[in-house]
Amino acid sequence: TAIVSLRGLRKSYGVGTPVETEVLHGIDIELAEGEFCALIGPSGSGKSTLLNLIGLLERPTSGDLAIAGSETAGLKEQALTVLRGRHIGFVFQFHHLLPAFTALENVMMPSIIEQGVATADAEAISRDLLLRVGLKGHEHKKANQLSGGQQQRVAIARALSRSPRLILADEPTGNLDTHTADDIFALLREFNRERGSACLIVTHDPRLAARCDRRIELVDGRVAHVSSA
Numbered sequence: 001t002a003i004v005s006l007r008g009l010r011k012s013y014g015v016g017t018p019v020e021t022e023v024l025h026g027i028d029i030e031l032a033e034g035e036f037c038a039l040i041g042p043s044g045s046g047k048s049t050l051l052n053l054i055g056l057l058e059r060p061t062s063g064d065l066a067i068a069g070s071e072t073a074g075l076k077e078q079a080l081t082v083l084r085g086r087h088i089g090f091v092f093q094f095h096h097l098l099p100a101f102t103a104l105e106n107v108m109m110p111s112i113i114e115q116g117v118a119t120a121d122a123e124a125i126s127r128d129l130l131l132r133v134g135l136k137g138h139e140h141k142k143a144n145q146l147s148g149g150q151q152q153r154v155a156i157a158r159a160l161s162r163s164p165r166l167i168l169a170d171e172p173t174g175n176l177d178t179h180t181a182d183d184i185f186a187l188l189r190e191f192n193r194e195r196g197s198a199c200l201i202v203t204h205d206p207r208l209a210a211r212c213d214r215r216i217e218l219v220d221g222r223v224a225h226v227s228s229a
């Protein structure tokens with residue numbers, strides 16, 4: 001079964017204005033449960049836009065988009081939020097941690113706020129995840145006191161705290177040195193194998209793309225090429 005199913009997906013910006021521009025011109029993609037897939041292509045080809053659509057952060061102009069079998073076209077904002085919270089974890093280059101909160105608080109918050117998990121349970125799960133991403137001893141540091149690599153580890157722990165079936169990662173290693181980038185990538189791969197979370201990872205790094213199960217290449221808002229293993 002597919003965790004993501006796209007049919008004829010189009011996205012325009014500035015609809016109804018003189019500068020209306022279509023940036024995605026009919027995308028057809030299926031992502032299988034547990035698949036580890038790279039999204040590649042030149043700057044401006046539409047990768048971030050596509051990720052935002054799949055993450056239900058923006059709406060397509062037309063076409064079908066289903067997440068875990070749920071068609072999203074007719075859904076209201078609140079239903080999209082529920083679907084997003086239930087199935088999707090995000091890891092972005094600028095990880096949007098809350099800077100004044102600790103690493104632990106950043107990881108705990110989504111499950112408490114979005115899923116109503118009891119604080120004690122959220123804390124236990126979050127401490128375990130921080131241990132797994134190599135941040136034992138850093139639980140009570142404020143996010144803005146951590147290095148870039150450490151902040152990205154917190155972001156991964158936060159994305160995984162709700163055991164999502166789908167992880168969307170937009171250049172998660174983009175601002176990191178090669179060694180740290182490899183570590184972060186390896187963590188995503190480890191959780192993918194262990195928990196079966198599907199991952200869609202935007203990357204400009206051909207070495208990392210080569211280690212994915214499949215590569216989908218966008219050029220000028222179209223799928224230009226797909227390659228497996």
Ligand code: ADP
Nearest residue numbers: 013014023041042043044045046047048049050
């Ligand atoms: P990539 O992630 O591959 O670099 P993007 O999805 O960021 O590509 O951008 C694809 C195209 O859409 C670009 O031409 C960009 O300028 C345009 N674009 C992205 N976001 C917006 C927006 N909010 N308003 C107008 N144009 C946008």
Ligand code: ADP
Nearest residue numbers: 138141144145146147148149150151176177180
């Ligand atoms: P990494 O290789 O993980 O990016 P860095 O070399 O950037 O690590 O950082 C090394 C150490 O410096 C880390 O333990 C981190 O906590 C600390 N550090 C980095 N940036 C800051 C900062 N802005 N404020 C406080 N401590 C920092």
